[in-house]
Structure formats: structure tokens, C-alpha cells
Amino acid sequence: MHSPSLLPSIIIRPETPADEPAIEILGKNTFGPGRFARAAFRLREGVASDPKLSFVAEINGRIGGSVKLTHVVIGDKRALLLGPLMIDPAHRNMGIGRELMNRSILEARLQGHRYIVLVGDFAYYGPFGFDRIESGKIRFPGPADPARILGCELAKGAGEGYSGIVRRNY
């Protein structure tokens, strides 16, 4: 007789509207009230992320991870804003963040998008293809440490010409 598996069941899938309450709780637990002041949060406020490019990790049937991509404009060029990326503390360092990142970047590339921008740690996002941006070239409307503004070209040379303020894409 087989004993039950102790390994969690992890499914990475596109988010649906029904996931939103659980994602909201994950955000509250991860970033606390400070999340409302984050530059990227303010850009996303009231703007739906792209459900074809936003994924959740369902861990043992519950939402335990989430990544969102939202359409923005930088200067006069369309781009994507990545974030928040968040994993339930009980399930960190298991590669789930990496899976969500790889899936969202792959889908963005397959769907012909050119460039992704985010505010985050270069040490974490560098291996996914994100680079630091020359200081002041791309700016956020709210407070954002320039050293944490990172960009990822989805095709060779696709990041050229991106400069200016990141704005909402209505």
C-alpha cells in the first residue's frame, strides 16, 4: 500500500477573477499596508492586470503564489509592468517564484510583447534576464529607488528606445 505523499501539490495556471480575493489576502500578508505606497502599486491601482499574462500557484488547492503583468506605457511605447510577485512564506525557496516568473515571461514573449519593467532586487530578477536601467532613463510616477528599476528585453534589442515616465495604459 502506498503512503500518502507529503509533497505539496503545486499547479501553476493563469489567474481567474475568482482568485482575486485570495491574491488580495496574499498581498496584504506579504507587503502589509505599505503596499499602497509602492510606486508600482499606484500604477496598477484600478487597472486590471492582463489575465493571459498573470499566473497563480495553487498549492494544495489554495492560492500560495501570484505574479501579475499589467500593460503600461513608457514614454510613448507600450510595455509591461511585472508585479507584485509574491509567495506564501510557508512555501518560499521551493522554486515557485521561479516557475511563476518563467511562465509569465515566456507567455509575454510568445504573445509578442517587447519589454517588461519592474521595481525589485537585481539579485533576484537578474537571472530571469532583467538588467539595471541607466539612472533616470525610466522613471516611476511615485517614489522608486532608481537602482531597483529593472528592465527585460523580450527580443534582442527590443528594449531600445524605452525612456521616460512609466504611465498607465488606459
Ligand SMILES: CC(C)(COP(=O)(O)OP(=O)(O)OC[C@H]1O[C@@H](n2cnc3c(N)ncnc32)[C@H](O)[C@@H]1OP(=O)(O)O)[C@@H](O)C(=O)NCCC(=O)NCCS
Ligand atoms: C521574492 C519571492 C517572490 C521569491 O519566491 P520564492 O518562491 O521563494 O523563490 P524561488 O524559490 O524561486 O527562489 C529562491 C531563491 O531566491 C532567493 N531570493 C529570494 N528573495 C531574494 C531577494 N530579494 N534577492 C535575492 N535573492 C532572493 C533565495 O535566497 C533563493 O536562493 P537559492 O535558490 O540560491 O537558495 C518570495 O520570497 C516573496 O514572496 N517575497 C516577499 C515579496 C517580495 O519581496 N516580492 C518581490 C518584490 S515584488
